[in-house]
Amino acid sequence: MKLKFSCIIKIRVKEPEIISGSFAVIFGEKGKNKIMVEKNRDVLKKIKLFVLDMDGTIYLGDQPIEGAMEFLEKVKATGRDFMFFTNNSSKTGEMYVDKLAKMGCHVTEKDIMTSGDVTIAYLKTHYPDKSIFLAGVPELEDDFKKAGLHLTDDQADIVVVAFDKTLTYAKLEKICHQIRHGSMFLATHLDINCPMENQEFIPDCGAMCAAISLSTGKKPKYLGKPFKETVDMICSLKGCRIDEIAFVGDRLYTDVATGVNNGSTGILVLSGETRPEDLATSDIQPDLVFDSLKEMGAYL
Numbered sequence: 001m002k003l004k005f006s007c008i009i010k011i012r013v014k015e016p017e018i019i020s021g022s023f024a025v026i027f028g029e030k031g032k033n034k035i036m037v038e039k040n041r042d043v044l045k046k047i048k049l050f051v052l053d054m055d056g057t058i059y060l061g062d063q064p065i066e067g068a069m070e071f072l073e074k075v076k077a078t079g080r081d082f083m084f085f086t087n088n089s090s091k092t093g094e095m096y097v098d099k100l101a102k103m104g105c106h107v108t109e110k111d112i113m114t115s116g117d118v119t120i121a122y123l124k125t126h127y128p129d130k131s132i133f134l135a136g137v138p139e140l141e142d143d144f145k146k147a148g149l150h151l152t153d154d155q156a157d158i159v160v161v162a163f164d165k166t167l168t169y170a171k172l173e174k175i176c177h178q179i180r181h182g183s184m185f186l187a188t189h190l191d192i193n194c195p196m197e198n199q200e201f202i203p204d205c206g207a208m209c210a211a212i213s214l215s216t217g218k219k220p221k222y223l224g225k226p227f228k229e230t231v232d233m234i235c236s237l238k239g240c241r242i243d244e245i246a247f248v249g250d251r252l253y254t255d256v257a258t259g260v261n262n263g264s265t266g267i268l269v270l271s272g273e274t275r276p277e278d279l280a281t282s283d284i285q286p287d288l289v290f291d292s293l294k295e296m297g298a299y300l
Helices: 029-044 068-077 093-102 115-126 138-146 169-180 205-216 228-238 252-260 276-281 293-297
Strands: 049-052 081-086 112-114 131-135 158-161 184-187 193-195 201-203 245-249 265-269 288-290
Touching: 029 288, 049 228, 068 081, 068 293, 081 093, 081 228, 093 112, 112 115, 112 228, 115 138, 115 158, 115 184, 115 228, 131 138, 131 169, 158 169, 158 205, 169 205, 184 205, 228 245, 245 252, 252 265, 265 293, 288 293
Parallel strands: 049 081, 049 245, 081 112, 131 158, 158 184, 245 265, 265 288
Antiparallel strands: 193 201
């Protein structure tokens, strides 16, 4: 017997069971569908804005995940809105617009926010006159310069580490040297791995920062998801109340945590990094869990 589930499932032959947790309702085959539908729809009906992760949620690598585009159409058809927020700071909003367009999803830069955008806003607000050594891709460097931030290759007031696919040992050595000599240590986001096609992963910003922290003994201030600066920026941009927003993605410690830790709804999709068995040991528990956006769309 094959069970399709959108919540944590603990199989029992006889009686249905409810276990503790904000979303975990356990049923036998006969009873589960009706109560799961009611639970999911009750949570989703209050949502006016879906803030969607991209890597592992909308697509894997360059391949759209089945049903993702249809979900976006369903959101609009029900009179609600969506935007994309990704912690992946190796691409800019313009690059994501082009990437999504190739998958048949036509949006503008105002529909996309990245951890790089949050970092730029944070620096402009709190450290507008400080010098910055940025470990990031050239496109992110261009965005920093356009925002009027002062980048330098010399000893800087602040070191910012992003998802730097151009990282070299020489650059890593310079980062550690500057932090040891007093530079503030910031990071665009804390994601450890970036999901790719065929259930493969590549090291992300959090993995790079872990190496730097082991070498220097210093930990960064992380921005992006799941931190309050991100939620505040989205609320300001979209004019929504916090409780009207759902953060949707494939990572418990970023996507889901952004919602449940900040008064919004946190929804997990199992189409990227997180596996069902990870839920049992996680301190972060989602409000809802779905196999993918395709399944979630059926409850809108």
